[in-house]
Amino acid sequence: MSDEISYTTEEIATILKVSKLTVYDLIKKGELPSYRVGKQMRVDASDLEAYKLKSKQSVKHAEPAFNQTFPAGFNATASSSFGISGSRPIVITGQDVSLDLLAKHMEKQIPGIRPLRSYVGSLDSLISMYKGESDIVSTHLLDGDTGEYNLPYIRKLLVGSPYIVVNLLKRQAGLYVERGNPHQLKSWADLGRPGLRLVNREKGSGARILLDEQLRLHGIQPAAIQGYDQEENNHIGVAGKVAAGAADVGVGIEKAAAIVGQVDFIPLIQEQYDLVLLKKPENKEWISAVLTILNSASFRNELSSVSGYDLSLTGQILYET
Missing domain, CATH: 3.40.190.10 (Periplasmic binding protein-like II)
Incomplete structure (x- = not known):
């Protein structure tokens, strides 16, 4: 394979049969070398082959020790990128700097999780949660007919899903x-x-x-x-x-x-900038920890240092199914 060939993150996800978020996680951890061309991240074919070879060797060496039986459809090579016994990735979507601060506090205060940031818009964030691709989504969507923010859209997109809506800030x-x-x-x-x-x-x-x-x-x-x-x-x-x-x-x-x-x-x-968190049983502990962070003095003090934020509702649960 020529060293001149390179792939986008979408192409890498297709080749490895994983989500784009998994590819971004590999890049963030340095396991998959990449570079930027304009607004696109690119990965050279030679680096992709090196990663695949390393992953295969890791799985091969792990087989005698784990002696595991994986469920049907489970991609052992792709899943090994997270580490079988490593931290669980928690995907946080949105573009405001307050989300970067939240991710930093989560990483420090919640053991066993690894916050990952996905910089997408509000509607795409909710759609990603509907698809099961994100864990915490931010949204600031105005319903012009009612003047209400976020809940009209959340109710329509997350029908049948248990969730919590909590305010992050107003701006x-x-x-x-x-x-x-x-x-x-x-x-x-x-x-x-x-x-x-x-x-x-x-x-x-x-x-x-x-x-x-x-x-x-x-x-x-x-x-x-x-x-x-x-x-x-x-x-x-x-x-x-x-x-x-x-x-x-x-x-x-x-x-x-x-x-x-x-x-x-x-x-x-x-506008009201809210967070949506899915209430799955496996999310119970870290959701409780996130709510504690949102209401903590240390987090609010950091947010208050950023001009233009109204924190009068920060940490308040606005809706819960």
């Missing part, structure tokens, strides 16, 4: 505009002005759904907005486009405007 969302707000944008209705150039978020993100709901409520057709199909994958990317003059307006959270600079923020709504 301001609104419009990124050029310094000095030259177009004098003050409300969602102003997005209907002709000639405005928008930069959008990807489908499935909370900011994209917030925008779409506001456009629907104000009778604004997305097709009439220049740049509606121009997408960025995070708040900083959107704010950066506005700061660079490539767009007149974008939707996102206050914190990203402060990070990017050279852009003004118009707050329009306080």
Whole structure:
């Protein structure tokens, strides 16, 4: 096999017959060398072959010691990447820095688990939980008809699943505009002005759904907005486009405007950023520990050091099936 051949994480997952999250875990632990090309992670064919050979040897050497019988469909080679007796991976989805802080506290305080971060949007996070690919998902999805955050979407997607919804934080969302707000944008209705150039978020993100709901409520057709199909994958990317003059307006959270600079923020709504945890029997102990962390002084003190967070509901269970 040529050393010039390389694979994406999706292709690696197909070859090994594992999930993409397993591939990301292997990369994070350094067991599968990788490099980035643009926004894609790539793995050379030679490194993949070396990993497969090492995994086969590990399983072969373990057979006399364990003498195990695996259930039908169990991929021993793939599962050995986690370690039979190693820590259990707990996948946490979402893009806010508060989730990185939570993962750090979990890693320190909950033995036997290994937090893994998956940086995907709110709707994709819930879908990943429905598919059994994640353990803790974050979501900030507005239902425009009721003004309620998250629960209308959670109830529809997780039908029949036992779960807990707990608040992580609240934060301001609104419009990124050029310094000095030259177009004098003050409300969602102003997005209907002709000639405005928008930069959008990807489908499935909370900011994209917030925008779409506001456009629907104000009778604004997305097709009439220049740049509606121009997408960025995070708040900083959107704010950066506005700061660079490539767009007149974008939707996102206050914190990203402060990070990017050279852009003004118009707050329009306080969004609720919640966590969803599946209530499986095997999750009982670590869920209890996570709730303890969320209500701890040390975690709240770290969150309070980040500007733009409202912690008045942090750690409160909002809904439980």
